[in-house]
Amino acid sequence: SDMPGEAQILRRLEAAPRERIRPQDRVTVDQFKRRPDLRRRAPSIDIQAINFEYDSDVISRSQYPKVQRLASALNRMLRSRPRTRFLLEGHTDAVGSAAYNLNLSERRAASLKRVLVRQFRVPSRAIETVGYGEQFLLIQTPYESWENRRVTIRRIDDFLR
Secondary structure, three states: OOOOOHHHHHHHOOOOOOOOOOOOEOHHHHHHHHHHHHHOOOEEEEOOOOOOOOOOOOHHHHHHHHHHHHHHHHHHHHHHHHOOOOEEEOOOOOOOOHHHHHHHHHHHHHHHHHHHHHHHOOOOEEEEEEEEOOOOOOEEEEEEEEOOOOEEEEEOOOHHH
């Protein structure tokens, strides 16, 4: 699976939300994480190209050039709009128990954030993380599926109080 380029990541995340967010509809980060209806409206990009070791949350150094592409897009947005906030979502396929996958996806999102912050200087405050496990499959299958093992990045500042 190909890693999107910096320009493509920027284009997707800089887009306006699908509908305007009224001030009274703004929520906290924790509320946003629990609102699939709001998440669907947020500009986002799925990244399937950053691979984790099977059953692991480790991002090997061989993956760093891909992470760097993401980091430079996020840093560029933050230079022009310092208040930008991102939600980094971990997703798994449906192999294994739901509880196990939820935990694995949370660890993977946190692990990617750590690399973005420590190696590539993305400000920690700009990134929230969450894991959804197998809750939001792209491909409905109980079998192994690389499409479902992904990280989704959403730009969420427009939705936050």
